[in-house]
Amino acid sequence: MLNLAEIQALIKTLDNSSIEKFEYECDEYRLSLKKGSSTVAVKKAQAEPTVEEEAADAEEKELIEITAPMVGTFYSATEPGAEPFVKVGSKIDADSVICILEAMKLFTEVEADVSGEIVEILAKDGDLVEYGQPLFSVKAI
Amino acid sequence: MSFKVLRPGLLSSLQDIGRIGYQKYGINVSGAMDVLSLRLANILVGNKEDEAALEITMTGPTLEFLSDTLIAIVGANLSPVIDGVAVRMNRPVAVKAGAVLKFGACQKGCRAYLAAAGGYDVPEVMGSKSTYLRGGLGGYQGRALQKGDIVDCGKPSSFGEHTLHFLLMKGARSFRIANWFVNPPHMEDANLAAPIRLTKGMQIEAYKDECVEAFLQETFKVTTSADRLGYRMQGPQIELKAPLEMISEVATFGSVQVPPDGNPIILMADHQSVAGYPKIAQVISADLARVAQYKPGSRMSFRLVSIEEAEEICFEQERYLESVKIAVMSKC
Numbered sequence: 001m002l003n004l005a006e007i008q009a010l011i012k013t014l015d016n017s018s019i020e021k022f023e024y025e026c027d028e029y030r031l032s033l034k035k036g037s038s039t040v041a042v043k044k045a046q047a048e049p050t051v052e053e054e055a056a057d058a059e060e061k062e063l064i065e066i067t068a069p070m071v072g073t074f075y076s077a078t079e080p081g082a083e084p085f086v087k088v089g090s091k092i093d094a095d096s097v098i099c100i101l102e103a104m105k106l107f108t109e110v111e112a113d114v115s116g117e118i119v120e121i122l123a124k125d126g127d128l129v130e131y132g133q134p135l136f137s138v139k140a141i
Numbered sequence: 142m143s144f145k146v147l148r149p150g151l152l153s154s155l156q157d158i159g160r161i162g163y164q165k166y167g168i169n170v171s172g173a174m175d176v177l178s179l180r181l182a183n184i185l186v187g188n189k190e191d192e193a194a195l196e197i198t199m200t201g202p203t204l205e206f207l208s209d210t211l212i213a214i215v216g217a218n219l220s221p222v223i224d225g226v227a228v229r230m231n232r233p234v235a236v237k238a239g240a241v242l243k244f245g246a247c248q249k250g251c252r253a254y255l256a257a258a259g260g261y262d263v264p265e266v267m268g269s270k271s272t273y274l275r276g277g278l279g280g281y282q283g284r285a286l287q288k289g290d291i292v293d294c295g296k297p298s299s300f301g302e303h304t305l306h307f308l309l310m311k312g313a314r315s316f317r318i319a320n321w322f323v324n325p326p327h328m329e330d331a332n333l334a335a336p337i338r339l340t341k342g343m344q345i346e347a348y349k350d351e352c353v354e355a356f357l358q359e360t361f362k363v364t365t366s367a368d369r370l371g372y373r374m375q376g377p378q379i380e381l382k383a384p385l386e387m388i389s390e391v392a393t394f395g396s397v398q399v400p401p402d403g404n405p406i407i408l409m410a411d412h413q414s415v416a417g418y419p420k421i422a423q424v425i426s427a428d429l430a431r432v433a434q435y436k437p438g439s440r441m442s443f444r445l446v447s448i449e450e451a452e453e454i455c456f457e458q459e460r461y462l463e464s465v466k467i468a469v470m471s472k473c
Contacts, residue, residue, distance in 0.1 A: 079324070097320070103468065104464045104465070104467060104468035105323060105324070105461060105464045105465045105468060106321055106322075106323060106465065106468035106469065106472075107321060107322050107323065107324055108320060108321040109320040109321065109322075110320075111320065
């Protein structure tokens, strides 16, 4: 907890600066200072509902990113107008071809190398992608 | 590496880029009708671009591979299948000894090129492995393949050897395709159907203006009299301003000549070394590959371009091939 002297020093610094609003939060409390208002509010920090967050974290940990194995232009299907190799929800395994990367007139079929389900397609047809750039988000199943 | 011909198909003959330098002795150039597909197929298996490949016309052969071979099929989509499984085109394919390659329906185009790593081991006649069918010269014993023929391949380059072993090591029942391929621009639907570009022929002035106009605006049908020597076309009658008696002079692959009956003929790979009919136009070299992919019964239209444009298009095609070569080298 900040003591009075520290809070006063903070207020003085804030006054002399162009900062309009200052918020400080730690485990036990939250300090909020706003210029122009005469009140200084110190609130006890609320215990964040942690259960949801943990669950979200756990889900995110299961998402694998498939990244580009080379520089190239991304194509989702074998040729324009054809069915894409995968869509959101498609189940894939290590050998599944998921997209094509084109470089210097040579088209390379990219294999997934992981098993799972496509959650998100992170590139679109015609995008120039870098080596290592995320292309697909895959949920392990 | 070699294969045995179980069924010859309609017309399967060995062709390279042609027998060059002997027209003055009356020896036709011959060579692949679609040289672009030939060159690409060779690049894919690590051969020299001008190596011979098997030119397959419309109905393909049935071939039994007698040893592990690296092949590539480029050009028309004749539905190639190995031991019952469809084979993707335009990429290296490692085939195991004993596998049987068949072709099915002609889905697009007219001629496909089967290149084998190491090329084909047939004697060179006057510097070329091309078959001049009418003259019984070169290629596989001077003729198209027949049932029972055994065709040997040469020694593959290190790229060919390496790619073959690399693919077979990944596991193959009958064959294994590489996971990379090319997309020949001339075979893309929009490009294939676009008007064939040509420059003015040496005798274009001799033709009636309205006929020249019709030639460039109407569509022409490729008749059934269309073969390696030339494509007889059917459409508006193309007439001369006045009768013209010409001394036979130079004609080449792509020359469009018009005999007295008024129906143009596009001279193709087996064209004669000199021709006596006046020439209205010349197909640009870059578009010869596309003409070769038109079948009897299909319709073709024409567009006039300048020599400069023709050159630029030719350079563009060469730049494309260079890009592919460089990219393929990186796959070693």
